[in-house]
Amino acid sequence: MDVLCSQLVLSGVPVWRSAWALQPKAGNQFGRGVFWTEGKPVIDQEYDHDELVRDRFQQSPFRVLLFGGEPIRRRLLDPDCPMDFPILDDLRPAGATDYVALPVRLMDGRIHATTWSTKDDFGFDNNHIAMLEAVNDQMALLFELWEATDRS
Numbered sequence: 001m002d003v004l005c006s007q008l009v010l011s012g013v014p015v016w017r018s019a020w021a022l023q024p025k026a027g028n029q030f031g032r033g034v035f036w037t038e039g040k041p042v043i044d045q046e047y048d049h050d051e052l053v054r055d056r057f058q059q060s061p062f063r064v065l066l067f068g069g070e071p072i073r074r075r076l077l078d079p080d081c082p083m084d085f086p087i088l089d090d091l092r093p094a095g096a097t098d099y100v101a102l103p104v105r106l107m108d109g110r111i112h113a114t115t116w117s118t119k120d121d122f123g124f125d126n127n128h129i130a131m132l133e134a135v136n137d138q139m140a141l142l143f144e145l146w147e148a149t150d151r152s
Helices: 002-010 049-053 061-066 086-091 126-149
Strands: 017-022 029-037 043-048 072-074 098-105 111-118
Touching: 002 126, 017 061, 061 072, 061 098, 061 111, 086 098, 098 126, 111 126
Parallel strands: none
Antiparallel strands: 017 029, 017 111, 029 043, 072 098, 098 111
């Protein structure tokens, strides 16, 4: 994740923060969250099924995406931006200007999700969004290959 996000920044996509929600094929684990913020270590967190009932998940864009929702975009630099997810109340004061949440659809029907935030004065432009969508498509393939070769 660190390499991917750093490469996006070097390619001109002004990513400041990214989070990934991954659903395992089976097991007691509900999922995994991986969090990247520019200049900080990556955080990798496992979640059990109890997470489904916690407010922070119920009010999260991840819940919307993991259960089949469409992409979400919030232009935080717009004073009239809907602040309909609590994470936005954390991101805007930290300087975020734009937020995008995208589903990563796998062949078996499961959905992973990614979120992308920027502090760029103008937010993400259409080319940035297209690049993030292309990255998501490639990530779906990588997740499929990784799971197919996982022998644990």
